Amino acid sequence: MNESLFVNIIIGITIASAPLIFAAIGELLVERSGVLNLGVEGMMIVGALMGFVVQFHTGNPYLAILAALFGGMVIASIFAFLTQYLLTNQVATGLALTLFGLGFSAFAGRGYTEETIQLITATHIPILSDIPFIGPLLFSMNPLVYLSFLMVYLVWWFLFKTKQGLILRSIGDNHDAAHAIGHNVVRYRFIAILFGGAMAGIGGACLSLVQVPIWGEDMTAGRGWIALGLVVFASWMPSRVVLGALLFGGITILQLHAQGFNIRISAQYLSMLPYLATIFILVALRIRLKNKTNRTVPNCLGRIFHSTT
Amino acid sequence: MSNLKFSSVLKTSILSLVLAFTGNVSADPVKAAFVYIGPTGDHGWTYAHHKGVNHLKSVMGDDVIVTEVENVAENSDSERVITSLARKNDIIFTTSFGYMNPTAKVAARYPDVKFEHATGYMPSENVATYQARFYEGRHVLGRVAGGVTKSNVLGWIGSFPIPEVIRDINSAYLAAKSVNPDVEMKIVWVYTWYDPGKEADAANALIAQGADVLFQHTDSTAAMTIAEEKGVYAFGQASNMIDWGPNAQATGIMNDWGPYYVERVQALKDGTWTSAETLRGVKEGMVKFAPMNANLPRDVKNDAMKAIIDLATGAIHPFTGPINKQDGSPWLAEGETAPLGDLLGMQFYVEGIDSQFPN
């Protein structure tokens, strides 16, 4: 395989993975606090629309990303309010969020389907980017791809190197005990949910600002659900999120290349690979990690917390 | 968008009522309905139908009242949509293959309503079918592709391996090969008519594998934008996509349904409508082309123009023998043109295409 094809494939994979990394790392933080938010798809699509609309009207990519972030957060706040203050069932509320988000974005985005915008393009660092092979791979990625890796690092650092992160994890494992010690469970979770919404929003914006400069309803095409799966796949460890996203994005891209190279498997079966691979690897990980206690589900995931004080 | 449309429909209705009372119109306006599989904003297949409808409205004015329904999925729900329309309309156009059986079922229950099904094969007394010879358009695109490619690799983003798509692939390939014997065609199936992200990924994969001219059989402008970004050529699909690819769009096929719609609605109004199986191409103006990109070499442009004229006069047929099937078995003898049946059910690649035929 020649060098430029290889580089092309790697770059394609990172661009396909970026939305998944953002959405998954956001949801990972949320789930670590003990909340299951199935509304990721709804938050992503709203982010994709907000980013597109602001980019279209202002041409300012920074504003566009902020708008996506904000849009995801606003819509996540509905979920946060319902589940944390009104104690609603998280699964149902998350599904309602997805439904609402898809409907709202399709409706609000009606006037934008015939427009196009300027994409956020890959960076180019003089000299460094021109080093053959390593240059394009390390220094010429899209800025949002770099940002996604940065967010993974920041979430890891927060969860494992800060006091607040420790508290958040303890809330996820035993919210009653955490409350008894005096931590504000609801506040931590509320903020975590907003963060998850912001990340999902940027993840969605990766689609409309990086991958294709157009807007179409349902353009997230299920990526939010994939992101949810990735969190489980990653056993709630940030580093694994990147691995999972690259794997999933990778198989999606490679499947297309395989068709181009005339690999003799029917395209539908090739297209199944990313989904099947996610399941298989998850099982494999479970078999290997059966005895390691730090890689299990946050104990309180999905359970409603209600303080009686 | 929706508000404007509704008020114009309302105004048209009121106006026609007034005119009917004052006796200035000899017949009631025809109520025509259109069922779309996607949004009119797809700038592809459905957009082209929508443009045809606008042409219909501008030509027939108050003689027609139009209802358009977007995003009707190709499943059992469509039967209800078509039924709802049949209760209130005189003629219904269902613009995608998957509506074939639902259209037939509803037509049987509403014998006085006329139905027109695009790209299907089940006409009946009150169901007509209509289809365009897109493969003629692909022939011209193929010649252009063969002329401009430098890598000799052409890329095709396929939706579903149905006869219409296979037919177009074969036509484009044969045309490209006739101009440039060294071309190869890489084909990728995305199994959707509309998914900008997937179409973009497919475009990127094909380009990474060396394709410098892209064909698409999907409905969004995604591939065109990728082609523009990567500096390769691509062809617009169903509509002029120049805004998404000012340098990339070499040309494209534009579906012109307007005149057909006017013809059929007028016939209904005049009482001369009968069921038919219409198949039109370049000659009749149903298949048109986007303007040739200024960047194209002059000889490629001239060659394409000549091909368009030849198709219009019937001087050439895109499937003229000798042609063999992919496995080497003979299909068309020297000078023989493809029978319609072979084309309508085409499920084989022609010789020279390396890709494995799906399934």
Next chain:
Amino acid sequence: MIKLIPRAENSRAMIILSPIFALVLTALSAFVIFLFILEDVKVSNVFFTLFIEPLTDTYYFSELLAKSAPLIIIGIGLSIGFRAGVWNIGAEGQYVIGGIAGGAVGLYFYNVEGFWLLPLMAIAGILGGMLYAGIAAFLRVKYQVNEILVTLMLTYVAVLFLSAMVHGPLRNPSGFNFPESRMFHDSALLPVIWEGTRLYISFIFAILFSALAWFGIKKHMFGMQIKITGSAPRAAKFAGFDDKKTVWYSLLISGGLAGLAGLFEAAGPAGQLTPGLPQFYGFTAIIVAFLARLHPIGIIFSALLIALSYVGGENVQIDYNLPSSIIQIFQGMLLFYFLACDILIKYKVVPNKTKN
């Protein structure tokens, strides 16, 4: 912000009132939205089309009932699992596999007449759905792999598999190679129970399953087992109930019912296998189940309500040129309001004047 004070016992009044509050809130929100987006149309006309017409027009009423059938069938199955904390989010995939399995049997016996064919197809559909959901059950029981992820991933696989089938082995040989199966012959089609409409026998089964589930949960130990396991798995273990069995039961039942719904759709309104078989019934049924608070009889009503929003919403789309996304917005809103109002049953809402 606000403080929630638990009631001594669930407010009986609120059990009836809270869904009504939710409906009223949704209707009000819809009213406001319509005011903004509609010109030249009276909002009352739109409301009529949306809520009243499907009830008063014979054709639309039959469609309303017909569309509720798959939602009830799948919803019943899901509710059993949800009570036990087993989250089958991939009922859509099991529905597709059931449709393929049952449909394939019907196609295998193409043009063979006999009253035994439909029951055979139904059994195949049920088995197909059960098998597919069983994969998730196996993985959860053996490897503690979360069933939400597995059933969801398998849904994508099922839809691709359907595509492979209708493009290949199950394709109509005289259909010009389009990706559709043959139209099912008479013995393979569901009987219609209301002549002239699309109301099939599946509706009767839906009511039947609902009644059976109600009995099962009320009278049978089985119901108790599921009730206990869901709320506290450890307690269930001590009481001698088997957590693993519950997972299997839940997934097999919900998978089987979803598979049956798939076969009903293929042999009923569709009359063939096409790529359009999946219609998100598997996901909508989750909402139906929640709106009914997992109550088997309530599911009939919430299914009718959701079906109403689809049929009425579609007519609003056609008559007033509104986008289809408006229906999704309202369904999402209805569910939000419903979940929010539900809180009134268990808690009293008072303003929180104390600081944290």
